[in-house]
Structures are given as structure tokens and as C-alpha cells.
Amino acid sequence: MVGVRWASVQGMVILVQAPAAVPARHPGRKRVTSQTELEQAAFGLFAAHGFEQTTVDEIAAAAGIGRRTFFRYFPSKNDIPWGAFELELERMRVRLKACPREVPLMDAIRLALIDFNRVSPAQVPLHRRRMELILRVPALLAHSTLRFTAWRQVIAEFVAQRSGRRPDELAPQVIAHAVLGVAVAAYEHWLDHPAADLGALLDDGMRQLDAAFSGSLR
Amino acid sequence: MVGVRWASVQGMVILVQAPAAVPARHPGRKRVTSQTELEQAAFGLFAAHGFEQTTVDEIAAAAGIGRRTFFRYFPSKNDIPWGAFELELERMRVRLKACPREVPLMDAIRLALIDFNRVSPAQVPLHRRRMELILRVPALLAHSTLRFTAWRQVIAEFVAQRSGRRPDELAPQVIAHAVLGVAVAAYEHWLDHPAADLGALLDDGMRQLDAAFSGSLR
DNA sequence: AGCGTAACGGCACTAGGTGCCGGAATCAAG
DNA sequence: CTTGATTCCGGCACCTAGTGCCGTTACGCT
Numbered sequence: 001m002v003g004v005r006w007a008s009v010q011g012m013v014i015l016v017q018a019p020a021a022v023p024a025r026h027p028g029r030k031r032v033t034s035q036t037e038l039e040q041a042a043f044g045l046f047a048a049h050g051f052e053q054t055t056v057d058e059i060a061a062a063a064g065i066g067r068r069t070f071f072r073y074f075p076s077k078n079d080i081p082w083g084a085f086e087l088e089l090e091r092m093r094v095r096l097k098a099c100p101r102e103v104p105l106m107d108a109i110r111l112a113l114i115d116f117n118r119v120s121p122a123q124v125p126l127h128r129r130r131m132e133l134i135l136r137v138p139a140l141l142a143h144s145t146l147r148f149t150a151w152r153q154v155i156a157e158f159v160a161q162r163s164g165r166r167p168d169e170l171a172p173q174v175i176a177h178a179v180l181g182v183a184v185a186a187y188e189h190w191l192d193h194p195a196a197d198l199g200a201l202l203d204d205g206m207r208q209l210d211a212a213f214s215g216s217l218r
Numbered sequence: 219m220v221g222v223r224w225a226s227v228q229g230m231v232i233l234v235q236a237p238a239a240v241p242a243r244h245p246g247r248k249r250v251t252s253q254t255e256l257e258q259a260a261f262g263l264f265a266a267h268g269f270e271q272t273t274v275d276e277i278a279a280a281a282g283i284g285r286r287t288f289f290r291y292f293p294s295k296n297d298i299p300w301g302a303f304e305l306e307l308e309r310m311r312v313r314l315k316a317c318p319r320e321v322p323l324m325d326a327i328r329l330a331l332i333d334f335n336r337v338s339p340a341q342v343p344l345h346r347r348r349m350e351l352i353l354r355v356p357a358l359l360a361h362s363t364l365r366f367t368a369w370r371q372v373i374a375e376f377v378a379q380r381s382g383r384r385p386d387e388l389a390p391q392v393i394a395h396a397v398l399g400v401a402v403a404a405y406e407h408w409l410d411h412p413a414a415d416l417g418a419l420l421d422d423g424m425r426q427l428d429a430a431f432s433g434s435l436r
Numbered sequence: 437a438g439c440g441t442a443a444c445g446g447c448a449c450t451a452g453g454t455g456c457c458g459g460a461a462t463c464a465a466g
Numbered sequence: 467c468t469t470g471a472t473t474c475c476g477g478c479a480c481c482t483a484g485t486g487c488c489g490t491t492a493c494g495c496t
Contacts, residue, residue: 072475
């Protein structure tokens with residue numbers, strides 16, 4: 001039901017806290033709901049009345065919990081659409097680290113980018129709703145900046161490791177910003193063109209950027 | 219005193235409204251302060267207690283106006299550090315449009331980027347405080363997203379015009395995101411290394427990105 | 437002086453977010 | 467079964483940003 005496997009993860013549990021499925025013998029009262037349940041309740045309300053018109057009170061009421069409790073599951077209303085982002089991010093970090101050094105830097109990044117954003121067909125509608133909220137609701141787009149920083153850091157660390165620099169140097173940061181830019185631009189396009197293939201857009205985006213610098217774009 | 223010359227500007231007055239200096243025969247009560255004055259009062263408080271610890275009431279009190287009036291000068295507390303950004307942006311738009319077609323696309327952008335971010339030595343300290351707030355205070359960094367969108371749009375429109383595409387196509391958007399990324403990364407570096415030259419960092423950033431795609435970075 | 441106009445600013449209200457604290461649920465041990 | 471430690475729930479009070487409303491104030495012009 002809860003469906004989040006996380007046995008292998010140890011640290012890095014920032015957003016996703018213990019789901020109720022784990023039978024572990026914890027003392028104390030059981031959690032009455034989960035992030036996933038709250039997310040579903042919230043998404044329903046967002047779809048019906050829009051993000052801004054939906055108050056936290058309404059979400060809490062719809063989920064049958066107190067307003068105060070809501071803020072124990074999500075640090076803010078803006079965090080609702082992000083799901084298990086930190087987990088996904090960790091996945092990308094591992095994937096990049098596992099990439100053989102024979103693969104050229106930008107190829108490695110391009111492939112990881114595509115892989116990171118692959119979703120099973122069954123989850124596409126949910127993913128689309130998520131991204132629609134994140135990229136189209138001004139307050140959420142603004143909030144996303146903070147998540148994007150963590151995302152970029154993963155790229156920057158990979159570039160740094162590969163090129164013998166420190167992650168905070170200019171080159172890794174610039175590349176990380178650029179790659180994130182490709183991702184966001186591809187998503188924007190994907191939202192506007194539902195028939196488009198996200199992976200292809202990401203691939204294309206990276207190649208367009210390449211082309212721009214190679215001078216083939218005038 | 220007010221010091222904002224704007225006689226030559228006509229449209230595009232979004233943030234900067236009529237300063238009291240213009241003698242124009244407007245009926246009605248005169249404005250009692252200006253964005254610049256409020257900005258100064260606010261910056262003082264920010265430096266003393268930090269952005270988040272400073273309330274709008276305190277800023278208003280320091281400037282000798284009512285809290286309600288503050289919100290007639292700035293749409294939100296988050297907008298304080300942005301100064302005449304819209305005006306600057308318009309300057310960049312004009313500058314790009316004036317660039318001869320002989321100049322290759324990415325060179326034109328690189329030069330405009332450097333030019334856009336040139337500040338006179340006397341204004342460097344203020345500019346640094348501005349950017350420190352915008353890029354280091356989480357709430358302001360988040361808010362900046364909205365301004366950055368407008369900034370990217372200027373780049374995207376230029377690329378589109380040059381390459382015979384529409385601004386919302388993938389290539390212009392990707393390039394715009396990447397260039398903004400260079401700018402932000404350069405500013406981050408500049409904030410960490412006060413001795414560095416911002417123009418050089420921007421130039422370097424663009425070239426690093428170029429190098430990454432040319433495969434010279436491994 | 438009087439009139440139209442526009443800015444001021446108080447008041448009340450909404451909404452997100454937080455600290456505090458008593459109460460309820462759960463598990464383990466006696 | 468009772469007790470106690472632990473953990474979660476959720477009400478309450480409070481803070482802050484931001485907005486609509488509206489009476490008041492200051493200004494320019496006639």
C-alpha cells in the first residue's frame with residue numbers, strides 16, 4: 001500500500017519519514033496517516049479548486065487530521081508535491097557514481113538525467129500533475145529553487161570528482177546549472193505537449209545546448 | 219536626493235514608480251517617500267538583524283510610514299532588494315536587439331551578459347549587498363525565480379529571433395536557462411571571493427560551459 | 437476658499453507556520 | 467491488568483505577510 005522501499009537507505013531521510021508499513025517494534029502511538037495519503041487528499045483538492053485556493057485546514061480536514069498534525073507530515077504546504085524527491089535524488093547520486101570513467105563527462109550526465117526522469121507509464125499521470133504544480137504554480141516554482149539546489153549539487157559533485165575540481169568551483173556549478181536548465185526546459189515543453197516523450201526531450205535539450213556552443217546555431 | 223532619472227523611459231515602469239522629484243503637475247497628495255529611501259532603511263535593518271528577523275512593521279517604522287503604506291511601494295518584503303531590475307532588464311533587451319547579426323549568437327549573449335552585469339565601482343558595495351540577500355537568503359532566492367523567468371525570456375526571445383524559432387521552443391529555452399545558470403554561478407563565486415572580477419567570472423563561466431560540451435573537460 | 441485627486445494609514449481579516457502542552461495511543465515490563 | 471516510558475495527536479495562542487475597505491489628509495488648480 002505505502003509502497004516506498006527504503007530498507008537500503010540510512011541517512012538522507014529528510015522528507016520521507018518512517019512509513020507505517022514497517023512493522024518495527026516502536027513504542028508509542030502509531031502514526032495515523034502518511035505523506036502519501038495526505039498527498040492524495042491534497043491533490044484532489046488542488047485539482048478541484050486550485051493550489052492557492054486550497055487551505056491547509058481544508059487538506060487536514062479532508063484527510064481527517066488536525067491542522068497542527070499536517071505540519072508534522074509536511075514542513076510546508078509547498079512541500080506537498082515533492083513526494084520522495086530526496087530518495088530519487090539519492091538514486092541519481094548512486095547512479096552517477098557507478099558510471100564508468102570511460103563514458104565522457106557530458107554523456108554520463110545526459111544519460112543519468114534521462115534515467116533519473118524515467119517514470120513507468122502507469123505513473124505518468126501522477127508525475128505530470130506533480131510537475132504541473134511545481135512548474136506552473138508561482139509559489140511552488142519559487143519554492144522549488146531550494147530543491148533544485150540540492151539537485152544541482154549532485155551534478156556539481158560528479159563533475160568535480162571527474163575533473164579533479166572542488167564542487168564549489170565555477171565549472172562544476174556552471175555545468176550543474178546548465179543541466180538543470182535543460183531539465184526544466186524539457187519539462188516545460190513536456191507539459192505543453194503531452195504527446196512528447198520526456199526522455200527524448202531531455203536528450204534533445206542536451207544536444208541543443210551542445211549545438212549552441214558548437215556554433216551550429218546562429 | 220531621490221536620484222532616479224527616468225525621463226527617457228516610458229512604458230515598462232513596473233517596480234519603479236513616480237519618484238517625488240518630477241515636478242509634473244499631478245493633482246493629489248505627494249508621495250511621502252520613495253523606493254530608494256525605503257530600500258535604504260530596510261538594508262540598514264537587514265544588516266543589523268538579518269532579513270528574516272526584520273519585520274515589515276520595523277521597516278515602515280524606520281522609514282516613518284505606516285505599514286499599509288509600505289505595501290504601496292513594494293508588492294512584498296521579498297521585492298525590496300531588486301531595485302530597478304525591470305529597467306535594467308529592458309536595457310539588456312535593447313542592447314541585444316542592437317547587436318549586429320555578424321556577431322555569433324553565443325558571443326552576442328556572452329557580451330550582453332557581461333555588459334548587463336557591469337556596475338560602476340562606487341556601486342559595487344550596494345550591488346554586493348543586494349546579491350548577497352537575493353542569493354543567500356532562502357526566501358529571497360526562492361522569490362528570485364520569478365524575476366529570473368523574465369530575465370530568461372529576454373534571452374530566449376533573442377535566440378528565437380536569431381535562429382528563426384519561437385521563444386517557447388526547446389532550444390531558446392535551454393540556452394536561456396544555461397546562460398542564467400552561468401550568471402548565478404558566477405555571482406555565487408563572486409560573493410565568496412570578493413576580490414574576483416565579476417565580468418571575468420561571467421566570461422569564464424560561459425567558456426567553461428563551452429569547454430564542457432567540446433569535450434575538453436573530462 | 438473650494439473642489440477633485442491621489443496618497444496615507446488605521447482596522448479588520450485571511451492564511452501559513454510555530455511553540456507549548458495536555459491528552460491519547462501504543463508497547464514492554466512487572 | 468496495571469504501570470510507565472515513549473510517541474504521536476491536535477487544540478490554543480501567537481507571529482508575520484499580505485489584502486480589502488474606508489475615512490482622512492495633503493496637494494494642485496481654479
